[in-house]
Amino acid sequence: MTIRIGIAGYGNLGRGVESAVHKSKDMELVAVFTRRDPAGVKTLTGVPVHDLAKVSEWKGRIDVLILCGGSANDLPTQTPELAEFFTVIDSFDTHAKIPEHFANVDKVCRANDTLGIISVGWDPGLFSLNRLLGQAILPDGNDYTFWGRGVSQGHSDAIRRVPGVKDARQYTIPVESALTAVREGKNPVLSTREKHTRECFVVAEEGADLDAIETAIKTMPNYFADYDTTVNFLDEETFRREHVGIPHGGVVIRSGTTGMDGDNKHVIEFKLNLDSNPEFTASVLVAYARAAYRLRSEGVTGCKTVFDIAPVYLHPASPEEQRKMLL
Amino acid sequence: MTIRIGIAGYGNLGRGVESAVHKSKDMELVAVFTRRDPAGVKTLTGVPVHDLAKVSEWKGRIDVLILCGGSANDLPTQTPELAEFFTVIDSFDTHAKIPEHFANVDKVCRANDTLGIISVGWDPGLFSLNRLLGQAILPDGNDYTFWGRGVSQGHSDAIRRVPGVKDARQYTIPVESALTAVREGKNPVLSTREKHTRECFVVAEEGADLDAIETAIKTMPNYFADYDTTVNFLDEETFRREHVGIPHGGVVIRSGTTGMDGDNKHVIEFKLNLDSNPEFTASVLVAYARAAYRLRSEGVTGCKTVFDIAPVYLHPASPEEQRKMLL
Numbered sequence: 001m002t003i004r005i006g007i008a009g010y011g012n013l014g015r016g017v018e019s020a021v022h023k024s025k026d027m028e029l030v031a032v033f034t035r036r037d038p039a040g041v042k043t044l045t046g047v048p049v050h051d052l053a054k055v056s057e058w059k060g061r062i063d064v065l066i067l068c069g070g071s072a073n074d075l076p077t078q079t080p081e082l083a084e085f086f087t088v089i090d091s092f093d094t095h096a097k098i099p100e101h102f103a104n105v106d107k108v109c110r111a112n113d114t115l116g117i118i119s120v121g122w123d124p125g126l127f128s129l130n131r132l133l134g135q136a137i138l139p140d141g142n143d144y145t146f147w148g149r150g151v152s153q154g155h156s157d158a159i160r161r162v163p164g165v166k167d168a169r170q171y172t173i174p175v176e177s178a179l180t181a182v183r184e185g186k187n188p189v190l191s192t193r194e195k196h197t198r199e200c201f202v203v204a205e206e207g208a209d210l211d212a213i214e215t216a217i218k219t220m221p222n223y224f225a226d227y228d229t230t231v232n233f234l235d236e237e238t239f240r241r242e243h244v245g246i247p248h249g250g251v252v253i254r255s256g257t258t259g260m261d262g263d264n265k266h267v268i269e270f271k272l273n274l275d276s277n278p279e280f281t282a283s284v285l286v287a288y289a290r291a292a293y294r295l296r297s298e299g300v301t302g303c304k305t306v307f308d309i310a311p312v313y314l315h316p317a318s319p320e321e322q323r324k325m326l327l
Numbered sequence: 328m329t330i331r332i333g334i335a336g337y338g339n340l341g342r343g344v345e346s347a348v349h350k351s352k353d354m355e356l357v358a359v360f361t362r363r364d365p366a367g368v369k370t371l372t373g374v375p376v377h378d379l380a381k382v383s384e385w386k387g388r389i390d391v392l393i394l395c396g397g398s399a400n401d402l403p404t405q406t407p408e409l410a411e412f413f414t415v416i417d418s419f420d421t422h423a424k425i426p427e428h429f430a431n432v433d434k435v436c437r438a439n440d441t442l443g444i445i446s447v448g449w450d451p452g453l454f455s456l457n458r459l460l461g462q463a464i465l466p467d468g469n470d471y472t473f474w475g476r477g478v479s480q481g482h483s484d485a486i487r488r489v490p491g492v493k494d495a496r497q498y499t500i501p502v503e504s505a506l507t508a509v510r511e512g513k514n515p516v517l518s519t520r521e522k523h524t525r526e527c528f529v530v531a532e533e534g535a536d537l538d539a540i541e542t543a544i545k546t547m548p549n550y551f552a553d554y555d556t557t558v559n560f561l562d563e564e565t566f567r568r569e570h571v572g573i574p575h576g577g578v579v580i581r582s583g584t585t586g587m588d589g590d591n592k593h594v595i596e597f598k599l600n601l602d603s604n605p606e607f608t609a610s611v612l613v614a615y616a617r618a619a620y621r622l623r624s625e626g627v628t629g630c631k632t633v634f635d636i637a638p639v640y641l642h643p644a645s646p647e648e649q650r651k652m653l654l
Contacts, residue, residue, distance in 0.1 A: 326458045
């Protein structure tokens with residue numbers, strides 16, 4: 001059985017899902033749905049594009065609808081709305097609002113016998129999984145999550161709002177000495193400033209006051225004031241050449257002890273080094289879309305997260321093959 | 328509800344389980360079972376010791392029996408036998424025989440409405456989980472597993488069988504340059520010799536021919552002949568002081584690409600650095616014992632592996648709390 005996939009929202013994430021589905025032998029991309037004029041959208045694989053407003057007409061022809069909108073404005077309403085008609089999966093990443101989003105999606109899924117998996121990706125997602133595993137296995141210990149080196153879209157956007165800034169990109173960078181201390185099992189207590197630095201690349205408008213821009217960035221509350229921030233100005237051509245990618249990654253570490261006296265130290269580390277944040281997130285979504293399809297086929301309904309999905313559902317091989325090849 | 332745990336087999340692993348259960352607030356260790364004379368076995372926490380031959384009398388008084396015997400001689404018969412009476416969990420680690428062991432345990436579990444989780448630990452176990460995740464998320468890519476730096480009991484035993492050797496310990500060590508190449512996404516093809524080296528610490532009998540011992544070790548087929556091996560002789564006192572621990576660890580890496588043209592590289596790395604191999608394995612067993620109890624309470628029976636267990640069952644907090652705290 002080929003799993004019939006639909007994509008709702010066609011930006012970087014949607015295109016990432018399209019290419020990940022293209023490479024999954026057990027899946028077929030049926031259609032892409034957009035709020036824009038479908039006639040103006042061209043897909044990578046030539047798959048047809050339709051109006052998102054009419055997606056409900058596709059009920060029964062799509063096994064899993066992968067929602068590729070944003071967490072701020074799209075997913076809080078889209079995921080519950082579309083769960084009325086489809087098995088849905090999203091990458092909702094506003095950590096503080098996950099319980100609320102879960103409740104909204106769960107209600108619709110239960111009323112319509114559908115399945116939804118929310119907050120799938122790497123954080124929330126694979127990083128969450130590793131935080132859970134670390135605490136479950138080493139109850140005596142400390143958690144550490146570091147992000148980067150990678151592009152923060154939110155911080156890049158914040159810089160672009162500074163007067164005189166034409167374009168900008170911000171990289172979040174873990175402090176190497178902090179990472180080393182954690183890896184060595186030293187269990188340091190780390191302030192915000194001690195965990196990450198922020199590196200900004202800025203294209204200024206012609207004649208702009210560079211000192212004023214730098215000060216505005218470095219003193220910006222919430223975004224930069226609590227960090228050691230460096231600001232680099234560069235010309236537009238160099239910016240376009242050297243800062244085109246969307247790399248990201250990070251590390252989740254659990255450092256704990258075992259034994260009656262806590263004598264033995266253990267460090268569990270999960271690390272991602274990603275050339276393309278959206279394409280990797282898309283790849284995680286597609287693996288969990290496989291799980292969503294299989295679980296729904298078994299009669300499972302309601303809202304789920306990565307915590308609820310047994311690994312066996314993610315891999316295309318049969319359980320027997322998985323045990324033989326991978327265990 | 329407190330989960331009532333029993334331990335079958337009281338060596339390094341059994342003691343590790345005892346201290347891990349001691350630190351788990353939702354669990355209580357009911358009894359330890361041994362094939363030795365119970366009167367001669369003293370536990371770390373003072374929990375009573377009983378004859379393993381009479382363990383079936385404890386049916387209904389133990390929720391999960393954690394089997395701490397060896398994979399070569401104990402578990403292939405013990406796990407199926409004890410699954411007749413109890414929800415069981417083991418760390419069976421003979422990779423090639425897992426399908427057979429699974430079938431044997433599954434048959435007994437289904438006939439007796441019990442649950443068994445086999446091959447729990449870090450390899451098989453957490454490493455297997457990461458191999459599965461890596462392949463599921465990045466289908467275009469390569470797997471790498473490195474072990475060490477850590478003690479291989481099998482290789483240490485092999486050295487001890489060489490004439491003139493009084494005691495020995497062997498460390499498996501990943502080749503740093505190979506690891507670096509893999510981490511950089513270079514996807515190298517690595518021979519056995521290029522992945523690991525073997526470092527041996529040997530206490531020789533008085534008057535033994537050291538050159539002959541060294542040659543016997545380095546040319547030993549299967550164990551050492553395919554590796555770059557170093558042999559260090561040392562006196563018994565130094566050996567006891569410096570090689571008393573059982574550290575281990577290793578790395579699972581998935582290196583793959585995404586995008587229509589495979590332009591973007593991604594590296595997923597899971598790394599363990601363990602002071603005590605048996606205590607860490609025990610900690611994994613205890614987390615999965617929690618899952619076994621919860622799944623059996625939901626009516627699930629049959630044989631399972633780490634692939635079949637949704638993460639939510641491993642952590643003591645409720646699903647709601649997990650989503651709020653960890654996702």
